[in-house]
Every structure is written in C-alpha cells, then in structure tokens.
Amino acid sequence: TGLPNRVLLRDRFEHALAMAERARSRVAMLFLDLDNFKRVNDTLGHAAGDLLLLQVVSRLSNCTRDSDTISRQGGDEFILLLSDIPDQETVERIASKILTKLAEPMEINGHELNAACSIGIALYPDDGSSFDTLLQKADAAMYNAKGAGRNIYHFFDEQMNQQAHEHLLLQNRLNRALFQAEFHLHYQPQVEIASGRVIGVEALLRWRNPDLGDVAPARFIPVAEDCGLIVPIGAWVLEEACRQAQGLRLTEGLDLPVAVNLSALQFRRTGLVESVAGALQRSGLPPHLLELELTESILLQDVENTLETVRHLKALGVRLSIDDFGTGYSSLSYLKRFAVDRLKIDRSFVRDLNTDPDNAAIVRAVIQLARSLRLGIVAEGVETEAQLTFLREEGCQDVQGHLFSWPLALADLKAFLRRRRATAGASTSA
Ligand code: C2E
Ligand code: MG
Ligand code: MG
Secondary structure, eight states: OOOOOHHHHHHHHHHHHHHHHHHTOEEEEEEEEESSHHHHHHHHOHHHHHHHHHHHHHHHHHHSOTTSEEEEOSTTEEEEEEEEEOSHHHHHHHHHHHHHHHHSOEEETTEEEOOOEEEEEEEETTTOSSHHHHHHHHHHHHHHHHHTTSSOEEEOOHHHHHHHHHHHHHHHHHHHHTTTTOEEEEEEEEEETTTOOEEEEEEEEEEEETTTEEEOHHHHHHHHHHTSTHHHHHHHHHHHHHHHHHHHHHHHOOOOOEEEEOOHHHHHSTTHHHHHHHHHHHHTOOGGGEEEEEEHHHHHSSHHHHHHHHHHHHHHTOEEEEEEETSSOOOTHHHHHTTOOEEEEOHHHHHTTTTOHHHHHHHHHHHHHHHHTTOEEEEOOOOSHHHHHHHHHTTOOEEOSTTTOOOBOHHHHHHHHHHHHHHTOSOSOO
C-alpha cells in the first residue's frame, strides 16, 4: 500500500503535536478497522483482499488532506493522524465522510464489495498527549464502535477506559479459572406443556472467582470469546455436561437430554467435532441425549464450513437447536439446510407477550413455523402463568423459565426431579 509504518507514524505524530501546541489546535487519532476484510480474504482470496486495500487507501486519501497521515497497522487496521484540527465537529465531518466513501460499492474481480469500517477516535489534548495513550484510547473507542453495530465512529470517553480495564481484569482471571476449577454448571429444566414432564435440561456455565465472586455469563463470556478462551472453556463444558448427564442415567435412572451452548468461535476453530465426539465417548452418554445450541449468527458465518461441521455433528447423532431464535437474521433457508431439530424462542419476545401485540404475533408466528417444519419448539424465559397460558393456547411444545425452575446446581436438580416425580405419582418418567 506504500504507507508509512509505525515508526514513521510516531515521528509524524510528534511533529503534528508540536504544531498543534503552537497553534492551540488539536490532533485526532483515528483507529479504523474494516468490518468484512477477513471475509473477503477468506472467500475471494488474498489477491482480491489486496485490491480491496488499495481501493480503501485511495478513498481514504480522498477524504483527508496532504498534511494528514494514513498508516496501515497490518491486517485490516489503519491509523489516521489528522493534524491541525480546530474542533471536534471537523473530525466528525471527516469520519462521516470516510464511512460514506468506504461503504460505496467497489468492483473487485467482477464482485461488488464494500469496505464498511468501524472508527475509534481519540483527541490531543483532550484524551492525552502521548502516542501510546491516544492509540490505546482510539483502539478502545473502535472496539466500542464495532460492538455498537459497525460502520459507525465513536469518540473515546472515560467509560470506555473502565470497560477496557474490566475486560483486561476478567481476561487475566479467566486465564487461570479453568486450571483452578472455578467453573461449574447449573442446569435449567425444560418442561413439556402438555404433560408437565421435565423433558430436558440446559447446561449453563457458572464462574466463581475467589476475588470477584460470582461473575455472570453475560459479563465473562464475551471476554472469553474475544481472547479465544471460550474454546477450551467450551470443551470443558461439553465434557462436564456429558459426564453429569450420564451420571443422572446411572444413579437416578433418568435419560434426560442435556443442551450445551456453543459459541461462534468454537465453530470457527477446528476440533469442535472431535471435542464433541470425545466428550460423548469418555462419558458414555448416548449421542441423542446431547443437544447443541447454536445461534443464528453461527449459521450465517462462513456457511460452507459451518455446513460441513454441522453435517459431522449430526452424523454423531446429536441434536441441534437454535438459541435466541428471532434475535439474529432468522434466515429461514438455514433451518432446512442445517437440519435443525428445535427452535428456542428468545426470552425478549416472551417477556412482554401479554402486553405487546407485536411480540405476541412474533411468538405465534415462530410457533407456527416450527410446527409446519415439524421442529421442536421451546419458549425461553417463561415467568408467569399468563405467558404459559398464551403459549399453551398457541400450541407451543416446551417451556423453560423461572416459573418452573431457576438454573440449579446438580444436587438441587436431582432433588427437583425427585420431587416432581413424587408429585406426578408413581410414574417412571420425570
Ligand atoms: P441462553 O443460552 O439464552 O440461556 C438462557 C438464559 O436465560 C440463562 O442466563 C438463564 O439463566 C436465563 N433465564 C432462564 N429462565 C429465565 C427467566 O424466566 N427469566 C429470565 N429473566 N431469565 C431466565 P445465564 O445463565 O445468565 O446465561 C446467559 C447466556 O450466556 C446464555 O443465554 C448463553 O448465551 C451464554 N452461556 C451460558 N452458558 C454458556 C456456555 O457454557 N457456553 C457458551 N458459549 N455460552 C453460554
Ligand atoms: Mg442457550
Ligand atoms: Mg437463549
């Protein structure tokens, strides 16, 4: 791309800083990350990726002045140094222009692509005066922009700094958590509406750290995904869930299917199929008693590879469900292509079922869809009798939620199942 490297960039930065000091103006550091570059590289090859980068550079040059610096940080990351900036509005104008220009289609090897990106911005003197501080803050802001939906720019603010700190803190503790046996699983029962029987459980990961106490999955799983730790952690979850489900069969005489959540990263790394097969084999759990919960985003990424992995998983005899159904892109074609067994209606739709007619309509439609395609259907997050009544009337098969049970430690699950068996009469089923 013929762009200056980081050493030169530092040099230009010092220069811009000296100028800004004299002129009492600002310097803006823009951290820019292309949203789809990896996909272009993976699907169309490196040559196409390189062409895309060249076009990006030429468009970036058109959005900036000669006195500004554009530098590539390897891969799909760029740093832009804008010198002599009078005010924040000027930076905003340039950032919007870059977003617009890069999002315009470009023709590469006969394909029409765009180079949508996310931009993080830090300012001298507002956010600091050293190169490294501004770079780190622009990076944090970029990260934040990506999380907020991509193809936008974010300025750095102190709250992001705290988030970055928390991220680092959790990552450090997570590194040791597996070896120090800080994880355990809870199990949330799933109940068949018609019979009231417990027809399965979902394994939910719990983390108790000696210093941090209990940390919620919503807080630590995104961090584990970012740093790749979700892969070994996910393998541990599979191992543990299969072992404990097999334990239930041996000690309680219960053939209770267990559902395990999979993260997108586990799909993208090789070894998932081996990890699932190994967990089944070592535990002795029959494959049909293991269900893997995927999210819609997994199925939309890198479709051919995912399809291949899903085929192998199905060949093992495990079941597949789609978690949080309706919150992603809900491409209906994948339901057939991936031979999914069950849909889980996301709890955000179930929550206001009785007050929000739109959510009620969505839930009704998803139930109909599942029935037409002969898929199983579970409603998540059922908390009230009113929700249950609606779901029953609409023909929903199974439910999961606080109305029946919170996620339980294994010993509590066993007690729960025994109690339900006792109240259900002398039947052999749970
Ligand atoms: P999820 O898979 O959709 O799991 C359901 C979540 O809803 C659980 O939150 C559960 O405790 C909660 N829940 C169940 N019933 C109710 C209810 O009636 N009301 C409300 N308000 N909430 C209910 P949890 O355990 O905090 O897990 C959150 C998310 O973390 C999970 O969402 C899943 O995406 C992820 N997660 C949990 N364990 C694992 C794991 O082992 N691997 C991976 N990759 N992700 C996991
Ligand atoms: Mg789940
Ligand atoms: Mg869910």
